[in-house]
Amino acid sequence: RKEVEQDPGPFNVPEGATVAFNCTYSNSASQSFFWYRQDCRKEPKLLMSVYSSGNEDGRFTAQLNRASQYISLLIRDSKLSDSATYLCVVNLKKGSSSGGYQKVTFGTGTKLQVIP
């Protein structure tokens, strides 16, 4: 089983629509979670962190369900400029409690195409 799994899509949605992506992770000890955005032929960039209580940033809402080990991203009022691939990222702290390092694992990404 992959450590982080996402539906690759593509999700083709009209402008103004609401779209949601889910991502599941296999390691219950995972500690922090993020959504990254990657435009075509560009590097991934941080979109938002995902907090246990859920969090919102403008039209974007991220949620975490630790019991079921999934995170979600909701995009409201989709814009053409939202067209991109959205990567789910899971961090796991490895090593000793006094030090250690973060193992960063990416999902394969979900492609979103917003249509005029």
Add this chain to the structure above:
Amino acid sequence: NAGVTQTPKFQVLKTGQSMTLQCAQDMNHNSMYWYRQDPGMGLRLIYYSASEGTTDKGEVPNGYNVSRLNKREFSLRLESAAPSQTSVYFCASSKKTGGDNTEAFFGQGTRLTVV
């Protein structure tokens, strides 16, 4: 602030040739990573370095070697390139943003073709 800088941006190699991809970050991050990205496979971790002087294998290390030269630089070497190593390579570094949260910053990528 340059962030993460990768060179070269594009490279074509013949099978069997060797090359080194360079990566440097100016953000004083401890952790650095090399990923490859292939269609339908997403980003796969090749090697990572939790701190200067340490390196560890990731998901797909075969055919690669790395060197953490100092805190700033983390290079990836292909000793004998194979067509299966045709990919887009990303270097990244990460910092803690509070608690256990970590944000990763990426270089612009190297598009490598092995013919």
